Amino acid sequence: MSPNAEAYRALLLDHAAGASSPARQLLVETHLRLRPSARDLADALDVAGGALLERLEPEPVAARLHGAESARAPSGAPVDALRDARALVEAALHSPGHLNWRWRAPAMREVRLPAPGATLLRLAGGRAAPKHGHAGEEVTLVLRGAYADETGRYAPGDIAFADAELDHSPYVPDGEECVCLVVTDGALRFHSLLARVANRWLA
Ligand code: ZN
Numbered sequence: 085m086s087p088n089a090e091a092y093r094a095l096l097l098d099h100a101a102g103a104s105s106p107a108r109q110l111l112v113e114t115h116l117r118l119r120p121s122a123r124d125l126a127d128a129l130d131v132a133g134g135a136l137l138e139r140l141e142p143e144p145v146a147a148r149l150h151g152a153e154s155a156r157a158p159s160g161a162p163v164d165a166l167r168d169a170r171a172l173v174e175a176a177l178h179s180p181g182h183l184n185w186r187w188r189a190p191a192m193r194e195v196r197l198p199a200p201g202a203t204l205l206r207l208a209g210g211r212a213a214p215k216h217g218h219a220g221e222e223v224t225l226v227l228r229g230a231y232a233d234e235t236g237r238y239a240p241g242d243i244a245f246a247d248a249e250l251d252h253s254p255y256v257p258d259g260e261e262c263v264c265l266v267v268t269d270g271a272l273r274f275h276s277l278l279a280r281v282a283n284r285w286l287a
Contacts, residue, residue, distance in 0.1 A: 088235075091245040093129065095223065096122075100130040106166045107202035107267040111225050111243075114173055114265060118227075118241035165198040172197055173265055176204045177227050180263050189214045202267050207231060210258035215251060220269030222246040229262035231255060 098104045099112040116123055172195060175183055183204070185193035191211040195204040204227075207213050213231075223245055230239045233252040238244050246252060256262045 088245055091221075091223075092243060093125075095243070096126050096129045097132070100126065100132075105199075105201065105267075106169070107197070107199040108223065110166065110169055110173065110197075110199055110202060111223060111265055111267050113170075114177075114227070115225050115241060115243055118225075122241075169197040169199040169202060172204065173227070176263050176265070180206060180228065197265075201269060202265065205264045205266050207254060207256045207262045207264070209256045209260040209262075212253040212255040215253035217251045218246050218248055218268065220248070222269075223267045225265045227263045227265055229256060229260050231262045231264070 095104075095108065095112060099109065104112065112126075116126060172183065176195070183195050185195055185206055188194040188205070190213075191208040192213050193206045193208075197203060207229075209229075223243060224238070226238045226240050226242050226244075228240060230237060231254040232238070233244075233254045235244065235246075235250070235252065254262075
């Protein structure tokens, strides 16, 4: 199994177990809408996840379920935040021009979502986004358009994974643009001076 396939299965398995952060929950939900064929794997992992939980001792199961529940909705606020984030993703899918995009780095604009670690990125065509590394794992779901980087080409519904091992500079073909939902566990580390300065202002 390639590292990407492994990361993908882990993402779906966490989702099935209810152990995903709200940001990852949003990303997987949107992925399954854009790529209905992925539901079969998601359903199989759901069954596997359920079987795994049943085999654990009763007490840890209760503790685990309680932990997952409180991570998802410790109070009413995160539920509202997730609903707002869903609405922004919906707008990015259908009418990205209506969103209030802010300059993030050269050739890159963003709308931060009210789910920690989740952001919408809009990459301009014909230019590479600034080369950057990652402090944690970065999961990218393409919503519109397509981009390519050192690891491959990604189209709507595709998920790409990047971690501390990967430095990349996503590139969008000339005349197109790409809109993505990106979930990061740590800050991006830009390499160019301009992008690094922007990173300090906007962090
Ligand atoms: Zn990246």
